[in-house]
Amino acid sequence: MQLDPRDRVLLQQVQDNFPLDPRPYRVLGEVLGMPEREVMGRLTGLSRRGVIKHIAPILEPGSVGIRASTLVAMRVPEERIHEVAAIVNEYDSVSHNYRRDDDYNLWFTIAAADEEELLGILEEIMRRSMIPPGDILNLPMVRRFKLDVRFRFLAEDDDDGRG
Template identity: 80%
Template sequence: MRLDPLDRVLLQRVQDDFPLEPRPYRVIGEALGMPEQEVLERLADLSRRGVIRHIAPILEPGSLGIRASTLVAMRVPEERMHKVAGIVNEYDGVSHNYRRDGEYNLWFTVAAMGEEELQRILEEIMRRSMIPPRGVLNLPIVRRFKLDVRFRFLAEEDDDGRDR
């Protein structure tokens, strides 16, 4: 997919230096010499084209007091999938709740302030969803690997228009 040079600069700016301001898109626009509305329109277009999925912060859990988290896989009967997913989604600490193919067909992460709270949440989810312990895999973090993934959008193009 081809991106014009201004889209490339905009994507790089949003990724590397998103301003924590009441009107961040205006600040970005001022830095790039474009009106706030153009920034919003370009980002909406990039989203429609599938270049970006969403714009969101990546928070460091420990700095927010989150000391426990786990990945959970559940075996959910197909006819109860929607109901169980809804129950799971009610918890503030839950993220990344996905239906998957296979025996364990509902996967989500849950985070809490401590291990005791995390266990209470998991037990409550199992009780409310009527999924027995044998239908739940609790896969806690054993070792954290922190990657700083950044995409380079300012690559030059070859004479034939392809990115190098």
């Protein structure tokens, strides 16, 4: 997909230096020499084209009280996949709920303040979904690998996109 130079510089700035400000798009516009409205319009267009999935912070779990997490895989009967996914989605501590083409066809993560809270959430999901324990894999994090994935939207010889 072709991106114009101003979209490229905007994406690089959003990824690397998103401003913590009540009006972040205005600040981005000031940095990049474009009006706030243009920044918002370009980001909306990039989202509609599927270039941007969403803009969100990535938090360090321990700094916000998250001390336990796990990946859960469930073997859910095909005719119940939407029903069970809806139950799982009701929990604020659940993220990354995905359907997979596999025997274990529903995968999600749970994050909680501690192991006791995490297990309570998982047990409640099991009870409400009526998925038998033998059809659930609880895969707690043993070792954390932190990756900082960055995409390069600008080549080394590109200008700053202002002109």
